[in-house]
Amino acid sequence: MTFEKTTIQDLILITPTVFEDSRGYFFEAYNRAKFLENGLAYEFIQDNQSFSIRGVIRGLHLQINPFAQAKLVRVLQGEILDVVVDLRRNSATYGQHFSVVLSAENKKQLMVPHGFAHGFSVLSETASVLYKVDGAYDKASERGIRYDDATLAIDWQLRPEEILVSDKDLILPGFDAIDWEV
Structure with a gap:
């Protein structure tokens, strides 16, 4: 398992060591001791999974x-x-964004620390995403930034006519209007 620093401090890209043979493959997706060795002292309390279409x-x-x-x-x-x-x-790097392709094929993981907004776009026909969190969901603490905010100018690698966004996400404020303190 390798831990790679990104262009944003404290944001880590993790690539597992994959053992493959004629039967398939095996890898450690998470190893607390290795995370601690790399300064990542999180206590994950919940796994969340989503399935989405392109x-x-x-x-x-x-x-x-x-x-x-x-x-x-x-x-x-x-x-x-x-x-x-x-x-x-x-x-x-306040206000800057970072993006990376994560896939079942490359098996990479992104460790997103406290103090970041997070999102993703689905590039394949379908995708199943799993993420561990170190804190419980609290509706009153939930915030968000609209996906097409002009200040951030994120390239989601989709054509405009392909984009599918929930009604909840469509009414999120822009980066300059969000009320947060992280």
């Missing part, structure tokens, strides 16, 4: 303190563009 954009979502959540995101089937936005006001 063109779906979920996000950008977050929870504010004291209910902020760190997420370890991976794809079980298909391919997504995983996107995070740094909302830590004291960070050198």
Whole structure:
């Protein structure tokens, strides 16, 4: 398992060591000791899974303190563009976003710490996404940023006519209007 720093401080891309043979493959998706060795001291309390069709954009979502959540995101089937936005006001990369393709094929995972908005777009015909969180869901702490915010200018790698967004996500405010303190 390798832990790779990204262009945004504290945002880590994890690539498992995959053991393949004629029967298939095996890999560790999570190993607490290895995470701790790499400075990732999260206590995950829940696994969430979603299934979506091509063109779906979920996000950008977050929870504010004291209910902020760190997420370890991976794809079980298909391919997504995983996107995070740094909302830590004291960070050198505040307001910047990072994106990476996560897929069942590449088996990469993204460790998203507290202080980030998170979302993804589905690039394959369908995708199943699994993510671990270190905090419970709290509806009153839920916030979000509209996926097509002009300030962020995220390229979701989809044609406009393909994009499918929930009614809930369509009414999210833009980056400059969101009320958060992370």
